[in-house]
Amino acid sequence: MQRYFIDEDNWQDGYIAITGDDYHHITNVMRMDIDSEILCNHPNGKVAHCKIEKIDTTTVVVKIIEWLESNTDSPISITIAQGLPKGDKWEFILQKSTELGVSRMIAFQAERSVVKWDDKKVNKKFARWEKIVKEASEQSHRNKIPSVDGVLSFSALLEESKNYEWKFFAFEDEARNRQSKKLHDYFAKINEGDSVFVCIGPEGGFSLNEVEQLLAASFQAIRLGPRILRTETAPLYVLSSLSYYFEEMR
Amino acid sequence: MQRYFIDEDNWQDGYIAITGDDYHHITNVMRMDIDSEILCNHPNGKVAHCKIEKIDTTTVVVKIIEWLESNTDSPISITIAQGLPKGDKWEFILQKSTELGVSRMIAFQAERSVVKWDDKKVNKKFARWEKIVKEASEQSHRNKIPSVDGVLSFSALLEESKNYEWKFFAFEDEARNRQSKKLHDYFAKINEGDSVFVCIGPEGGFSLNEVEQLLAASFQAIRLGPRILRTETAPLYVLSSLSYYFEEMR
Structure with a gap:
């Protein structure tokens, strides 16, 4: 229907x-x-x-x-913060993340973001972004439409993350390092009802400066499987994994 | 490097x-x-x-x-068989599935596939498909390039599935039914080294006839979380979940 x-x-x-x-x-x-x-x-x-x-x-x-009596929304509240990617990838990420159960989407201006969007450009795009998440919510039978924010500066992003119980960032070095902790070692500690903030870099990844700031703000570096994922694939891995663990397993 | x-x-x-x-x-x-x-x-x-x-x-x-000494390939062998979708979605699915660890990709002509591709058109496209999985393998640091097959008829697809240990198809009705078994109830039985075949319908889903044939061929109907995913999102959920369970948890 x-x-x-x-x-x-x-x-x-x-x-x-x-x-x-x-x-x-x-x-x-x-x-x-x-x-x-x-x-x-x-x-x-x-x-x-x-x-x-x-x-x-x-x-x-x-x-x-x-x-x-129907609730198809995730038992945890997941925010994806994405370093502004090239082309129309942000729109793709908005649509797919909505299908996969995200609560809130934030785009931020990363040091290595190739595109720079000023307020005027963002204001023009915003109605379109809200339309994408609304339509994806209808199509995927969600109970609530995710909220969309952006484009935030990196410092505004860190400020925004302060109210969350769990803060992670996807870090390529963790995928490369075979001694690194597995993703489940982190996710297993999350409880139903918790709020989770996952930060993902743009095409070139995070700068060293950004990594230091994330660590100083109590973000934990996570790997998303042993392979190196493109920036637009990373949020889908995060959301699918959290859905599997919280909706299809526990 | x-x-x-x-x-x-x-x-x-x-x-x-x-x-x-x-x-x-x-x-x-x-x-x-x-x-x-x-x-x-x-x-x-x-x-x-x-x-x-x-x-x-x-x-x-x-x-x-x-x-x-590096192996980033999945400990299980995963085949995704996808009902031919519209537009350039198949190319998108090839790229993303490669990043997420698939072993083999098969496109098949489903009853509800809007596009019909003859051999001539497939032959023209094939080199491009192989280039997409090769480049995605390089970028994501895979050890092996996945193989690509298609476009198979539905009966050829069923024949092809005979050699696999586990056979599943993504079924919307399972996501809608709150009494249905959870995905983990199926995945938990898979062992490392096993071969898994996952069949996904095109935009309109499987026809009743196809569902009957899949069940007769010992396929099990699975849900991919409680929401309804688009055809191109379904394989990413399957592959991310299998990666989480087999590469990041066990």
Whole structure:
């Protein structure tokens, strides 16, 4: 069944008013009619099974039939902070990380980021990023849409990480070193409900300066398997592994 | 250090003759010179640390300094069989799966594959697919290059799967069903050295007919976390999870 994430203001007394892009999607793309059924996600994460009662020129009104007991979101809260990568990789990472259960996405300006994005450029892109995570949330049947932040400076990123229980950064040297601790040695200590912050470098990796600052800010260096992953593959490995361990194993 | 996968014929008595694309890469892209050092991978999976001895107009001759003790390949042999997806997704899947440790990649013509590729089109693409997995193997420091097959019919695919110890297919209904067995219940039974075959449907998933044939051929239906993944995300979840369990946990 088609799923829509609807802003809080549009919910009232067992009814939901759907407008804008979602109105267009329901009427023009899906060509639904009175009595068609959809799922509506409230920003609090709850999901309602709904039936269309009325369609006019700007609004679809649906009635809530029942609240569903369904939670597909991760039992831990995972933030991926990604050094700004080249081209459209950030958009790819946003989409895939949403499917894989991320809670929050942050892009930051790393020393070795080839692209430099000023506020004007970021502001222009932001609506598109939010659309990508919303659509990926609908498609993958998430309960909540992940939040998106960026593009932060490295010092703002470190400040942002202070409220997290677990802080890691993916470090190539750990993959190369056969004496390094395994990833599970770190993940096994995380408890359900904990917040996890994982920082990933851009194409060229972290600078020495950044590595020193991360370590000083109590980040732990982790490996992501024995191979060297591209910057856009690293967050997918992190999220899949955490899903396997917390959702498919414990 | 730059890594090259060199055909068996080019290795002789402690020396390796490098020609073709790799010659071009060493001389024109990397602009290396006499005494520059590189890593060379033999098709048997062994890795040699080498030094350039001679460069002429067609060949770089390198001398083996020492054999390295390094194995970054998975302790299990994983085959991903993917229902032919739209656009350039297959190329994306080839690259990412190589980074994540796959042994063999197979594309097959699924009932719901939107694209239909005839032999002529496949033959034209094949060199490009092999180049993608070779370059991804070099970049991710693999010991062996995965093999690529396709595009197989569904019946040829089932025939191909007969020699494997473990056969799974990713099934959306398993993700939706909260009573279904967890992924780890299946993966925990796999032993190091085993061969694993994972079949993934195209955008529209498997047809009912295909599901019946897979079950009749002793495939087990697995879920990949509680969310619904896109076809190109599913193999990355499988490979990351297997890497986490077999390379980062046990």
